[in-house]
Amino acid sequence: MEPVRPNWLNRRNRGIHMTIRDIDCRDFDVEAMTRTFSDWRVTFYSFFAAGYVTTYPTRLPLQRISPWLGGRDLTGDLIAEAHRYGIKAIPMIDLGQLPAAAYQAHPEWAAQDVQGRPVPAADGALYRACPLGGYIREYSREMVAELAERYPLDGVKFGGGSYGFGATVCHCPACQERYPRETGHSLPAGENWSDPGWLRYHKWKGERTAETVRHLVEIVRQEAPDAPVVGNAVCFGDPSWTLRSSLDIEELATIQDISQVEVQSRFRYDPASDTGAWQYLRWPSETARYMTTVSDRPVWTVCSYFMAWPWRRNAVPAAEQTVYLAQMAANGAMPMVNLSGGPPKVHEDPRGFQAIREIYGFMDDNASLYEDRSAANVALVYSQETLEHHGSQAAEQYVNALRGYQLALDEAHIPFDIISCRMMTPEVLARYRALVIPGASVLSDGSVATLEGFVAGGGGLIADYDCGLYTPEGNRRSNLVLGELLGVRLLGEAQAVVGQPRELMQAYMRRVTEHPLTTSAQDIELLPLPGRFLPVEAAPDATVPLHRAALSRVFPEGWAYTTEPDPGEPLVVAREQTGGRTVYFATQLGRAFQMVHHPTHGDLIADAMRWVLGDALPLRVVAPPTLQISLRRCADGLAVHCVNLTGGERYMREIVPLHDCRIGLCLSEENGVQRATQISTGCELPVEIDDDWAWVTVPMLGAYDVILFETSLEEESAV
Secondary structure, three states: OOOOOOHHHHOOOOEEEEEOOHHHHHOOOHHHHHHHHHHOOOOEEEEEEEOOOEOOOOOOOOOOEOOOOOOOOHHHHHHHHHHHOOOEEEEEEEOOEEEHHHHHHOHHHEOEOOOOOEOEEOOOOEEEEOOOOHHHHHHHHHHHHHHHHHOOOOOEEEEOOOOOOOOOOOOOHHHHHHHHHHHOOOOOOOOOOOOHHHHHHHHHHHHHHHHHHHHHHHHHHHHOOOOOEEEEEOOOOOHHHHHHOOOOHHHHHHHOOEEEEEOOOOEEEEOOOOEEEEOOOOHHHHHHHHHHHHOOOOEEEEEEOEEOOOEEEEEOOHHHHHHHHHHHHHOOOEEEEEEEOOOHHHOOOHHHHHHHHHHHHHHHHOHHHHOOEEOOOEEEEEOHHHHHHHHHHHHHHHHHHHHHHHHHHHHOOOOOEEEEHHHOOHHHHOOOOEEEEOOOOEOOHHHHHHHHHHHHOOOEEEEEOOOOOEOOOOOEOOOOOOHHHHOEEEOOOOEEOOOOOOOOEEOEEEEOOOOHHHHHHOOOOEEEOOOEEOOEEEOOOOEEEEEEOOOEEOOOHHHOOOOOOOOOOEEEEEEEOOOOEEEEEOEOHHHHHHHHOOHHHHHHHHHHHHHHHOOOOOEEEEOOOOEEEEEEEEOOEEEEEEEEOOOOOOOOOOOOOEEEEEEEEEOOOOOOEEEEEEOOOOEEEOOEEEOOEEEEEEEEEOOEEEEEEEEOOHHHHOO
């Protein structure tokens, strides 16, 4: 269906999502909040309006009105005041939580376990709604119709858990009737990624989720035709949510008018087990790079104001919030902060507000810079099918592989996009000079043909480990499907690099041939080798710069050596052929770099990228690896967005300024630099021409800045 896209969505906006708790309705100061948002340069916000916390005097008996509302029309007040300040206000309906009154009237609307019991939430005060049940499929129409009748709607948002299924296999009447009828099989007992029955159910859930979203969008089209529709989801950065709910955000992005994608958590702490884990610091840029390539519709990236999880009343330190928002701004998305629990006035910890004010103010003051597109000539390729192939091990085995390559390219200051296997067409790939396909166990024959054409046309390709070893149906191939292109033949099963020893062993890659891939390791004979590898044979026309060295003990130290010859299996295979260049890593190199962060692994990835590119980089940067770079084309030329992640430990509490960073832009017929400006200061930077490069030195970089190279190409005015 055609998207609804009013004019305000055609620019890069700056947003807030506001969870309204019941108690906030007691004395909500709408005017003070809107004045604050205006001061922060907020252009839109969403807020709780309908569902289990209803903030207007609804006539629908199965909605739950906040007991503190007292007859007030808070929804109406919020929309009216926002419009008075020129801010868009989008009411949110939470369909994932079924109020008690709705459950009592229609128990069949709730998700149910195998015993037919409702899946509870909030100690049984609420229940999980099934996407196939009447609350989401039918009663939602009455909610949307009532909002459309009462208010001028800037949009309709389905928030919380409105999209997707829960962790429990749902045995509600709708699921029990539809699943056997549509698949010919019984519902599975529970999650088991090695069970074909579970894989079938997972696929069916994903199809039903997309069907539900289409249904909800159609309801809004009928009841509020001019209101764009947005929902809440997550991409591969949080695979537990993605897989549990069977969310395919790439497909959902084609259905909705706006994609809202969460990058909420920083540290997840579980009080029950007293355990926790950090989320990836570069998650916002990862999400923005991916979502802005798979969709041409607006992308809202939502980060928490609070220290998630579980502490919702403490702010993330301003330094960390700044770099989260800056990563979104620098990579094409629209930043949005989740104020969980009322307007700014009621937050017990206001220290994080500074970050919102500063980043949003910078974006507003320099709005023309954000009418832009990526100018990267490198793309990292993501495979939803591979994520699902790994199932419960997706985060460890696949997402970490992706992130290792992201981290290496970031630290080498090589600009890149993240695209999807599904969008690998010759037209899309024409934007790029090189591709990386990390950990993509599943590849279709069509993707393989496209990649072969890309390399034949002069493109560079980096692949690793079991890339393409499985078909989209999950069947194991007898050989690597890209083996002929990469110059390798599979000789056996994957092996642990240390075998199965009874003592701690050390494994290495040995540098055996001089090659540009080992430029950064030219003084190093042995490079650390963790994880697993695939035994392969290299083609006669391929080069093997690194092979597997013999193992040695770690303890006792006096015996920490080997007299055995190297096994010698190729671990890095480089091939230069008619057309482009390829590199194959027979190890899980990206996963190793994300896990260990050993500099030699990152350098090896960066050297491989430079080689397959033929040094056709658009940008060179001399700065610490903690400076993240994004290269984007805007009306005035090429903008280098600089996000300074030099902050030490998480949570980041202080940004350490960087001094005298050198940034060079490659000159060509398309890029003739007229001048360069540091946007934060407004100062023109002296440009030095060195061969085909225009260099500037940036005296100081704080948390976030943009260096604008104004170019002479007239066509650049049409972004």
